[in-house]
Amino acid sequence: MTSLAPASVTDKPLRRDAAENRERLLTAAAMVFAEHGMDAGVEEVARVAGVGMGTLYRRFPSKQALIDALVGGIREDLRDLARSAATRTDGTGLEELLVTAAELQAARSGCLQRLWDHSEAGRDAIEEFRTRVVELLHSAQAQRRVRSEITSTDITMVFWSVRGVIETTRTEAPTAWRRHLEVLIAGLRPVATDQFASKLTEKPLTEAELRRITGPNR
């Protein structure tokens, strides 16, 4: 997993102390937002990071920018997880990704509601992530680990779905989502031709709809 928020390659590198403070602020923000939600004050974030308010605002020009940096970092981590999963050739990469991405969401709860929305931060990363998901899905389907009806948007909805469980259980049962994910994966499997075989009858979420949800805010 990469650092919380690597400096963009186009910006001049930060001085070492500045970069350190940036990391501390992102870590602190992750903690504070995870605990109190994104309504938590920036003062608390600065306090936890052990820096002054001015430092926070020197590194991030607004609270929103801080949140964006957090979200961007998670999205880059998601991309890296997808790359890693893509190295599997036996069709299990998708399942690996479902698990590792859920672990990531569980570890970074606190700004998950921004993770899947229009926000610009980490756009490239999330685009690559989605491309990898398509490939991983095809590979899984080729190996008959996932039935052919399933679309990549169905997989994307699994990430959203897991988020709902994580946010509800994070405090009291922080690994409960693992059980739920097993049920979800079971739902993706090819179906035996039996009495209650669950053929999907609803139309999948279209790519266009997905882009309206996660794509750039028009």
Added chain:
Amino acid sequence: MTSLAPASVTDKPLRRDAAENRERLLTAAAMVFAEHGMDAGVEEVARVAGVGMGTLYRRFPSKQALIDALVGGIREDLRDLARSAATRTDGTGLEELLVTAAELQAARSGCLQRLWDHSEAGRDAIEEFRTRVVELLHSAQAQRRVRSEITSTDITMVFWSVRGVIETTRTEAPTAWRRHLEVLIAGLRPVATDQFASKLTEKPLTEAELRRITGPNR
């Protein structure tokens, strides 16, 4: 489905106009919170309801109380949906409830994050709801519509899970959750004995954990 928020039976009945204002406020709050989230101001709620701030605070002693009333109403509606599903005797009641409860969550998005937490509002309703879920699950399992490994906490997590999809898609694809719910239900089905049969290996969420999540805040 019951009224949005019937006065508790222990309170003296409100005058008719007062009761009307109460309903208007709850309806307005549902709309406003659905659109702007619970960070929306109470002034906006009062404005949409067409009443003054004083009236809002006469009916609900705090913003929290207003939210609680909303949540309580939804919980009572959930209970009613469960009662209704319980009238089915063919084992399909659980599936009916999963769908109707999701429809309810979709219609009442805006305070869903409070729906499944500790809050006191509608406690009795949510307790009865859970009892009914247990019965419905047993009935479904008796009819082999759901495999025996599934526990009632697994079902509860389905509600939480659907919430994640609803919150992400409500604006752009308000029925997308239906497709996802199909996948989820497929995951509950008995598994054919084939290569990738999805035996659940993770331990289910325990009743105790569930109570720590949704039970009274200690």
Added chain:
Amino acid sequence: MTSLAPASVTDKPLRRDAAENRERLLTAAAMVFAEHGMDAGVEEVARVAGVGMGTLYRRFPSKQALIDALVGGIREDLRDLARSAATRTDGTGLEELLVTAAELQAARSGCLQRLWDHSEAGRDAIEEFRTRVVELLHSAQAQRRVRSEITSTDITMVFWSVRGVIETTRTEAPTAWRRHLEVLIAGLRPVATDQFASKLTEKPLTEAELRRITGPNR
């Protein structure tokens, strides 16, 4: 002289207490800004007005809006002074206006630097003011009280010029501008044909330039 800030005719009238607070805030702002400049904090304004911060921000959505209201009020007062001066038929109206407008600037020092700039507040009033100045100038010239070379922009510059004296002297010699205005008016008088007769050689400020200075900010 009109009230500090008459409610615009298009807005619904304020409740009496609200209107009172509005006036108190404008009066307080005039005092505070006059004393400490426009850098003075809004908290001080609220304190002097004897109201809470929230009240200030209920009446004026931003500090800028408060300043605009002040400026708009002064501009309306300027217009009224011009109207009043216009009732004179003996050519002395212009001189009356120069004096009364200076008195007004002296009484409302504190936001004078905004009085003559692009700001939108009281635009109609300032436009009428300028029209009246043209008429008053013509009348004065017809009576040979002002020499014919003088343009209305020369008169406008007299207002700006007086402001410079007022701002410098307001604390220590609050009526010093009266003497200076006499010198200025002497400079407007017809010139006897003597040795150092001051024919004006510089081109006057054009109307177009004047509008770029005081007109709407493009």
Added chain:
Amino acid sequence: MTSLAPASVTDKPLRRDAAENRERLLTAAAMVFAEHGMDAGVEEVARVAGVGMGTLYRRFPSKQALIDALVGGIREDLRDLARSAATRTDGTGLEELLVTAAELQAARSGCLQRLWDHSEAGRDAIEEFRTRVVELLHSAQAQRRVRSEITSTDITMVFWSVRGVIETTRTEAPTAWRRHLEVLIAGLRPVATDQFASKLTEKPLTEAELRRITGPNR
């Protein structure tokens, strides 16, 4: 005209690079304050000067000190202009000074409001300036270029007055003050004995008042 801000004779001379930085900072400050007013941040000044914040604060212990240095420089320039005007023996020195001092104010707009106040910077220079103005006035009066009623404080108010025009017009009509100054000078001329002869009736600003305005802050 002297350098922007020669080091005080009592300080040890600065190293050449330090002196250079000092000049660059003063030049930058003049530009920045002229454009954005004295509310402009010191960071902007340092940026324009091409030095770091630390350097700025090494040269000037506070923002106020920077402004004082600017003001002091302008005051020394004013003194030099007065000295230069004093070389004229034909009574036109005063008029020359009025023009050149106005040109200086126009060129150094940005801290004009501090130029004529209590601030200590360049006190000696401004004192000499005032002495020269008295001499120049007497000379002009001896040559009948200025009428005898005019006092030196009247002349001082002309500088303040011109400032008002410069500050209002500097962006859009940077030479408009020249026309106004002509009107002002006309107001100083001896008056023909005609109908509307402008005898001055207001008492002039006294020396004592002037000192309260521009003298040391008690």
Added chain:
DNA sequence: GATGAATGAGATTTCATTCAT
């Protein structure tokens, strides 16, 4: 000596709640 990051007090603005009309 120069740099620019860090500081934190103070500024503006918001909003849940109270209260006079």
Added chain:
DNA sequence: AATGAATGAAATCTCATTCAT
């Protein structure tokens, strides 16, 4: 009882000044 104006604590953000590198 209803209204909406008033309240003020708390939030976000700025910037003159200090300090570690």
